[in-house]
Amino acid sequence: MTTPEDSIGYRGPDTAQWEVTEVPGRRRRVTVRHRPLAGLHPQDLLWWWSHVEGTCLVDGLLMTRFRAWHPRDHVLWEPVRVGSDGLLGPGSRVRVVEAFDADPDQRVDVVERVERLDERGVRLVRRRFGLTVATVQHSWSTGHRGTECVSVLEVGSPLPGTGPLNLAMTRRALPVSVCRAWVRHTVEETGRLECLVPAARQASSAADTTSRASACTCARCSGPRKDSA
Structure with a gap:
């Protein structure tokens, strides 16, 4: 187990199964099968990814959810384009800055x-x-023990004729050392969701309730009322 940097800590790579495979067209694929996320449902992970933009408390310290997700490696999560509801969704674009092992x-x-x-x-x-x-x-x-999660990173273009370009990209962007670093990183950040998601959802729900409770309920704001008979 990796030495924890807060009370949540990190899962170690030995908690997951992973492999590196060479894909036709000289692409490279890294597959990680995580230990199930106990107590979470797929809907919880959908909520987290839609609401990464925001803050949460970890050990009494307020930080962005992205930073809390992986305090050592995560640097910046910057939505470039989001949906009309302000949330991340299909078609959105986001800038991600991170450094594996803070390197x-x-x-x-x-x-x-x-x-x-x-x-x-x-x-x-x-x-x-x-x-x-x-x-x-x-x-x-x-799954029976929680949400099953499989992570896949693939480098290279699937278009015909891009083999030489793919070979150059995999050698530069995804050598074996980076494969191992990415595996460690994704195992660590995925494992932290067991603690982060329930707490973040509860805090978000409480904030919504407080917001509704603090809304003005005077006749001017809430509209005309009908006297009961």
């Missing part, structure tokens, strides 16, 4: 498009010059 040499600063976000999971796509160069997908399903 500047493994810093990632990308803009990703949300291709899918529903109760089955989330799929993020990175594109350059009109080509898909990387995808990150987290798939969720209900």
Whole structure:
């Protein structure tokens, strides 16, 4: 188990099963099958991804939800485009900055498009010059011991004829050392959701209740009332 930096701590990579595979077209894929998230449902993970923009308390310290998700590695979550409801959803774009193991040499600063976000999971796509160069997908399903979660990172374009480009990208962006770092990172951040999501949802619900309770209920604001007979 990784040494915790707060009361939540981190899961270790040994709690998950993972593999690196070479995909046709000289793409590279990393697959992580996490230990089930006890007490969570797919709807909870959908809520979290839709509401990453916000704050929460960890050990009495107020921080952004993104930072709380992984205090060591996460740097910035900056929505570029969201839905009309102000939430992240299909078609949204978000800038993500993180550094695996807080190592500047493994810093990632990308803009990703949300291709899918529903109760089955989330799929993020990175594109350059009109080509898909990387995808990150987290798939969720209900299991006997909690929510089953599988994370997949794939580097390379699926288009025909991009093999040489894919080979160069995987060598540069996803060597074996980075594969291991990403596995550790995604296992750690996924495991923290067991504690973060219930607390964040409860705090959000309480805030909504307080907001409604503090709303003005005078006749001018609430509209005309009918006297009871």
